[in-house]
Amino acid sequence: MDGIGVAFHAILAIMGGIATIGGGTAVLMRWLNPYRKMRQSVTRHGELLDRDQHRLDDIDEYNRVMGGCMLALLHHEITGNDVKKLEDAKAKLQEYLLSR
Template sequence: MNFTITTDQIIWFCTFIGLLWGLYKIVKEAKKPNDELHNLVEKHERLLNKDNQRLEEVETSNQMVLRCMLVIINHEITGNGIDKMKEARDELQEYLIKK
């Protein structure tokens, strides 16, 4: 049993390999914009979550500062409220320590 490979078979095989490679490149290029968009959306989501966390920290800090200022204003007006000032000081210390 003799098996011979002709030049036509070699050319056909090379053409088939080239066709498969071409199809792979076409599919890869067709998926590229979708993959890039998906990666960009993931990046924006991470940045948005980070910014949201930072804004929540800023809001908490502002609330603490405003609460302390209110206690100081009340103390200046009434001359009393030393207990509230001590409570506000303790809350501020706890906040700064935890931060």
């Protein structure tokens, strides 16, 4: 009976060790999960900010081109003769619209 008791205690010790390691792993995963989620969230926000910056740069370029065209039209309307500036503004606008 002594051999069976030792074997039974050994099996219980092994099972207890497995349960302890499994519980420790579960606790560790619960601790690390918020960090992992936060890291993914920060990465996603960085991607969104980069995309938004690109859109804002496009809007700035569009506003510069449109401002130049409006200025050329205004100058032509006031002076009545500056056709060269209108042609340059048209070329810039055409180049901008075709490159998009």
